[in-house]
Amino acid sequence: MDQVGLRHGLRRVWQQKCRSLALTAEPALVRVSGVVIHGMGAWRPRIEQFPEVFEAAIGMRLFPGTLNVQLDTPLPIQADFKILGSRIGEPDQDMHFEHCRINGVDAFRLRPFQPATGDGGHGDDVLEIVCSQELRPLIPRFSCVTVEFPRHSQPGAEIPER
Secondary structure (H helix, E strand, O other), X not given: OXXXXXXXXXXXHHHHHHOOOOOEEEOOEXXXXXXXXXXXOOHHHHHHHXXXXXXXXXXXXXXXXXEEEXXXXXXXXXXXXXXXXXXXXXXXXXXXXXXXXXXXXXXXXXXXXXXXXXXXXXXXXXXXXEOOOOOOOOOOOOOEEEEEEEOOOOXXXXXOEO
């Protein structure tokens, strides 16, 4: 199946399973729903090679890998902190992190960010979730999940380094 067919199929899954959860917002909480999709495996080697950098910034050892959640509409990140890419050998790309809960489990949204272009990662319509535990056994691919973001920072605010 090509990428267009896959995205169309995911949109159907989202519409059938996740529509009732969609995007809800309260002053201090944003809740979104999406479909778990297969990732590329790009974060596993980074997390395995630099576990101390991530642990120092996040306060916990991360499971090496991400769980990717396809949203129906983009959700720009409101990062709580960032890790400079130079700390993991990627000087052209920083990592922004936002606290979240996925199906009730504490986690972080990781969003690569290239300061020169503003791009990075999959884009704002795919959430890359990292956590201290492996999420895949708890949340199967193509299932509908809810991700909650307690919003502490203001959009456009300076993002602290860790």
